[in-house]
Amino acid sequence: MPKPQSLIRPLVRDLHAYVPGEQPKIKGLVKLNTNENPYPPSPRVLAAVRAAVDGRLRLYPNPTALAVREKLARLHGCAPENIIVGNGSDEVLALAVRCFVEPSRGSNAIFGKQADRARATVQYFTPSYSLYPVLADIHGAAKNAVPLKSDFDLPGVAELKLGKEWDFKAALTFVTTPNAPSGRGYKTAELEKLCCAQKGLVVLDEAYVDFAEENALKLALKFPHVLVARTFSKAYSLCFQRVGYFVGHPELIAALDKIRDSYNVNGLGQIAAAATLDDLKFYRANFKKIISTREWLSRELTRLGFRVLPSQTNFILAKPPLFPAKDWLQKLRKQKILVRWFSAPEVKVYLRITIGTPAEAEVLVRAVCKILAVSKS
Numbered sequence: 453m454p455k456p457q458s459l460i461r462p463l464v465r466d467l468h469a470y471v472p473g474e475q476p477k478i479k480g481l482v483k484l485n486t487n488e489n490p491y492p493p494s495p496r497v498l499a500a501v502r503a504a505v506d507g508r509l510r511l512y513p514n515p516t517a518l519a520v521r522e523k524l525a526r527l528h529g530c531a532p533e534n535i536i537v538g539n540g541s542d543e544v545l546a547l548a549v550r551c552f553v554e555p556s557r558g559s560n561a562i563f564g565k566q567a568d569r570a571r572a573t574v575q576y577f578t579p580s581y582s583l584y585p586v587l588a589d590i591h592g593a594a595k596n597a598v599p600l601k602s603d604f605d606l607p608g609v610a611e612l613k614l615g616k617e618w619d620f621k622a623a624l625t626f627v628t629t630p631n632a633p634s635g636r637g638y639k640t641a642e643l644e645k646l647c648c649a650q651k652g653l654v655v656l657d658e659a660y661v662d663f664a665e666e667n668a669l670k671l672a673l674k675f676p677h678v679l680v681a682r683t684f685s686k687a688y689s690l691c692f693q694r695v696g697y698f699v700g701h702p703e704l705i706a707a708l709d710k711i712r713d714s715y716n717v718n719g720l721g722q723i724a725a726a727a728t729l730d731d732l733k734f735y736r737a738n739f740k741k742i743i744s745t746r747e748w749l750s751r752e753l754t755r756l757g758f759r760v761l762p763s764q765t766n767f768i769l770a771k772p773p774l775f776p777a778k779d780w781l782q783k784l785r786k787q788k789i790l791v792r793w794f795s796a797p798e799v800k801v802y803l804r805i806t807i808g809t810p811a812e813a814e815v816l817v818r819a820v821c822k823i824l825a826v827s828k829s
C-alpha cells in the first residue's frame with residue numbers, strides 16, 4: 453500500500469498554507485481580528501436570501517452570476533463582459549495566478565532559464581496581503597517580494613528602477629490598495645504611473661476601497677493589462693456568502709472565465725450580492741459610521757500612547773506602548789478582545805485592529821486603559 457505522504461506532490465507537501473484569522477465562538481468576545489463589517493447586511497438583502505431558501509436549492513445557480521455582473525456593469529459604467537465574479541475575491545486572485553503566470557517549478561514547469569523567469573514571477577510589495585505568496589507557491593511560481601517605503605508608502609517608478617529589485621516584466625504584480633495590513637491609501641495617479649511601467653499583468657486589489665479617499669477602477673477600464681479586484685466581504689457585510697470580482701479587459705475576463713469552476717459562485721451568494729447592489733444607500737451610511745469610528749479610535753489610542761498609522765480602510769495598524777505587540781494581543785484576549793498580530797518583521801511591532809461599532813471601540817479603549825493602569829501600579 454502506498455503511504456499517503458508519498459502520494460502528495462512535493463510542492464504541496466512543503467507548502468506553508470495561508471493562515472486565516474481566528475473565528476472563535478466565545479460568548480461576549482469583541483472580535484476585531486478579521487476586518488469583518490460590524491453591521492449586518494441590509495434588511496432587503498436578508499429578505500432576498502430568506503425568500504430564496506426553498507425547493508430551488510436543488511437547481512444549479514446561474515453559471516456566470518449574470519444578474520450580479522449586469523448590476524455591477526451598470527454601477528461601474530462598463531459591460532458585463534468586463535466582469536468575472538468569484539467565490540470571494542480570493543478565488544479571482546487565485547485564478548489570475550493560474551491564468552497569467554507560468555509555473556517555474558513542480559511537474560508543470562516549462563521554464564528553467566533565468567531569462568524566462570519573469571513569465572513565471574508573481575510580484576508584490578511587502579507587507580501586503582499574505583495570500584499572494586501562498587498563491588504563488590501553490591502554483592509553483594517564482595516570488596518577487598519588494599519592500600514598501602517607510603510607513604508603507606508606495607515607491608515611485610524611478611525609485612523602483614534605482615532599487616533594481618523590482619521586475620517591470622513580472623507576469624503578475626499584485627498591489628493592495630489601500631494597503632493591508634497598514635491601511636495606507638495610495639493615489640490613483642501614482643498607481644497609474646506604476647501600471648504604465650509594467651509589461652505584465654497588474655492586479656489592483658481594492659478589497660478595502662470603500663473606506664478610502666480614491667479608487668482606481670478607471671485604470672481597469674483604461675489599460676488592457678490591469679484588473680481591479682473588489683469584494684462584497686468587507687464593506688458590504690457579506691464575508692459569509694463569499695462573493696468577489698474582477699473588472700478588466702474583456703479578453704482577460706474571457707481567459708479567466710475558461711479556467712474557473714462551472715458554478716463557482718453559489719446561488720444564495722449571487723442573490724445576496726444582487727440585492728446588495730439594489731441597496732447601496734444603506735451601505736454608504738455604514739461606511740461613514742465606520743470611518744468616523746476609525747477616526748475616534750485612532751485619536752483615543754494616540755492619546756493613550758499608541759502610534760496609530762493613518763488608515764483608509766476598516767482597520768488600523770497601531771504600535772502599542774510599554775509591551776511588545778504580541779504581549780498586547782494576549783492581554784487584550786484576556787479582556788475578551790480579539791485583534792490581529794502578524795509575525796512578519798516589517799509589522800511585528802504593530803497590532804491590526806478592525807473597526808467595530810462605536811460601543812466596541814469604547815470597550816477596547818477601556819480595556820487599554822485598564823492594561824496601562826495595571827502596568828503602572
Ligand SMILES: Cc1ncc(COP(=O)(O)O)c(C=O)c1O
Nearest residue numbers: 540541542581632659683685696
Ligand atoms: C487585501 C485583501 N484582498 C482580498 C481579500 C479576500 O477577500 P474575500 O475573499 O473575502 O473577498 C482580503 C481578505 O482579508 C484582503 O485583505
